[in-house]
Amino acid sequence: xxxxxxxxxGLVKPSETLSLTCAVSGDSMTRDDYHWAWIRQPPGExxxxxxxxxYTGATYYNPSLKSRLTISMDPSRNQFSLNVRSVTTADxxxxxxxxxxxxxxxxxxxxxxxxVSS
Amino acid sequence: xSALTQPASVSGSPGQSIxxxxxxxxxxxxxxxxxxxxxxxxxxAPKLMIFxxxxxxxxxxxxxxxxxxxxxxxxxxxxxxxxxxxxxxxIAFTSSITYVFGTGTKVTVL
Numbered sequence: 001x002x003x004x005x006x007x008x009x010g011l012v013k014p015s016e017t018l019s020l021t022c023a024v025s026g027d028s029m030t031r032d033d034y035h036w037a038w039i040r041q042p043p044g045e046x047x048x049x050x051x052x053x054x055y056t057g058a059t060y061y062n063p064s065l066k067s068r069l070t071i072s073m074d075p076s077r078n079q080f081s082l083n084v085r086s087v088t089t090a091d092x093x094x095x096x097x098x099x100x101x102x103x104x105x106x107x108x109x110x111x112x113x114x115x116v117s118s
Numbered sequence: 119x120s121a122l123t124q125p126a127s128v129s130g131s132p133g134q135s136i137x138x139x140x141x142x143x144x145x146x147x148x149x150x151x152x153x154x155x156x157x158x159x160x161x162x163a164p165k166l167m168i169f170x171x172x173x174x175x176x177x178x179x180x181x182x183x184x185x186x187x188x189x190x191x192x193x194x195x196x197x198x199x200x201x202x203x204x205x206x207x208x209i210a211f212t213s214s215i216t217y218v219f220g221t222g223t224k225v226t227v228l
């Protein structure tokens with residue numbers, strides 16, 4: 001059974017770096033037709049695409065966030081990660097990891113709430 | 119990149135049909151057949167309802183259908199049911215090799 005499980009700090013201080021990890025189980029991360037993604041949703045607001053990564057190392061970032069982001073993956077550990085640098089309260093959101101197949105997201109994690117506050 | 123434009127809310131009575139629009143540009147919605155639609159109930163992760171403009175994943179009711187004309191994609195829900203009350207989002211691939219979500223539409227079943 002395929003599963004995605006996000007893990008993160010819950011609370012991050014302004015100006016610090018937010019680090020999230022997504023554990024993948026039940027399928028290979030190195031299938032050519034999969035990308036692995038992060039998406040976020042501020043409380044009460046809409047969805048925002050953050051970044052995608054392919055096992056070949058290709059990465060794709062939201063232009064409005066790109067300067068603060070790093071997405072990476074470790075297929076040997078069945079996980080991929082996201083770092084968001086210099087966070088502000090605007091980065092408070094539910095962060096979802098997801099599997100991208102073709103041009104659509106066919107599987108989502110349950111999401112993890114990250115609050116940026118001092 | 120700007121979010122795709124969706125109506126904030128759409129409502130209908132049980133059994134009726136409703137259509138949600140998703141308007142972008144020739145660099146995203148209009149340029150590629152890579153629009154997908156997601157349903158999100160409160161407190162839950164989104165669920166894929168339509169991919170590649172008009173294809174339904176296995177297990178999604180045939181009451182949901184998608185289409186596109188020019189720079190506007192549409193999701194139609196026919197035979198509206200109480201369980202369809204949720205938020206709906208479109209997302210499209212862009213010419214910058216990025217993705218952009220729509221602003222989201224709240225569907226209310228009267």
